[in-house]
Amino acid sequence: MDIPELDALDFRIVNALQLHPRASWAELSGVLSSDASTLSRRWSRLTDSGAVWSSCFYMPLERRKRQPLAFVEVLCHPAGLDETVDALAVIPEVFSVHGTSGDRQVYVTVGAASLAEIDQCVRTRIATVPGVTTTRAHYVRRVFQEGGQWRLGVLTDAQTAAIAARRPQPATDLAAEPTPEEWSALEALADDVRRPLAQIRERTGGSLAAVSRRVTTLLGADWAHWRIDVAHRALGYECAVMLWLRAPQENLEQIATSFRLLPESRLIASVTGPANLAISLWLRDLADLDDLEQRVAKVYPQLSFTDVWVVPRVYKRAGHVLDANGMQARHVAFRESGGD
Template sequence: MDDVDFALVNALQISPRAGWSQLETIIGVDATTLSRRWSRLVDSGLVWSSCFAVTPPEGPRRSRGVIALVEVSCVAGERENVLDRIAPTPSVLTIECTSGSRELILTLSFRSVAEVDQYVATELATVPGVLATRTHFSRTFFKEGTSWRLGVLSQSQIRALNALPASGIDAPARPTPLHEQVINGLAGDVRRSATSIADEIGKSVATVTRAIGQLLYAPWARTRVDLAHNVVGYNATVMVWFSVPHHQLETVGAGLAMLPETRMCCSVVNSANLTAVLWMRDLLEFDALEAKIARAFPTAQIEDRWMLPRFAKRLGHILSPTGRHAKFVLPNPPALPSNWHDLP
């Protein structure tokens, strides 16, 4: 990937369905070239995109899903076999390989705590090669991949992207069955054409186009553009677990979320009650970053640190051992909790 590719990905992280002619004006590269480059990036597995539902904050409590992080210890030499067995599971959203005393960390989404427990105890724990599991139930997400940005565009370019015409200001308070169909249609490719989705669900192109415009600005939907981070220069990923006094959780979590290196940050139910995933260009950066965090948040005690040398699945997208996109499995959770997004 070169500078134009990075600028294109950054632009689509901000405005995922911007037209090529709109991006031509902002990036300064002709529309045909941008379209061709995007197709190349997607076809090579370097870049992919997602669309998913979240429960509106004002929605009924019973409708909100549960997110859990689950450590998985494997029999020596069995990690890849375990990966192959669990990766197709729709409610296993993300799988990361780890260093240390466990081999995998999974992100699960289910309707309830009981359903998480049942899956872990009766399905995950019985997969051949699984030695042990440990579950951490999430509480609040201060940051996740939807809001992570490459950060290569200028402020004027970002303002121009944010100023593009919005067609979804009339989005309803909650998604309709049509919106749910359209979200599923965009789930594995946020730039999929309205015509293709309309043909699939039996609606008019105009109806689908309007629904897409609405969900792009609605509080109950999210879009994101991901990339094979290890292939494009993010060579060190570390997961850090903190023990933070309860009354400072919001402050520390929000502060960590503001760091450009933070990919994910959430509070969990455990003695180590806050965790963050950090993306860096080189592991040598971690010493300075850890010192910076310690100075800013002296009461946040680091309990553990893991390397994450490989992402095997990310929000339904199964990745190859080299980190490139391989296939998509439509997630089958309820709408993700409303805390699955950045806080102010």
């Protein structure tokens, strides 16, 4: 798909829905200073073009920080790489697939219920994909920030507060696990968080009032993870990079927290191996990497770079398969995991 030009109103719409994915256009009209019909048309254009897409899935807040997760380097035969990537993208435990520089062709983010299940997935599913020659897993110790937490940050403080105030607050008496009916609602929202209530009812059954209550419950449930994603090239970013850093253990959390202040930071996690900190960032130009490395070295001279991967293409992100321009092409159901 061609990359559409996004303007200031498009950015505000996306940012608003990152804060409250089910806010009505009427609710957002006054906050964004645009009529509801215009907002609706803009959103349809963004999603129909593949520039913006959404997800909703089961993932408790605390488990997002401690979820067994791994970044797996995958070395492949260059011939037939597209077929190999397609096969990797449909593995349920594979959350994201990134093309990358260096001696690996892609790296994938894998999530499962335990480290043993990740290991089994790597050995029996990823390593056996035709074209894969070698795999190397880097296990995540802690996630400081994941891609679903990234925000455009174009709204004023007043707009942000007004939209956040409209979102249902977390219920104090909510069960730790969704009911069967809530599971059905989650599945109906998996690839479109703004699916109309009538369409959700067609998939789940029940009255419109019951469906509305379930969706409201999901908005306030810490086990329901809502994401609004944007094609990075539609935002003016050329590529991504994955920094592999070695930091003193006593400074690790402080350094990770400071990287969260960078608007281009997507994923920040402590990992096992020679590097103990992995950071994924978007870059507007690859030349910006020089400035980034210099800034990091100046602020944190105790940090050392063990590797830098350039990511020229993302094949799959958060369960959505992307085209060559990073635009959403289709949704692939995945098992609970986290990452970028």
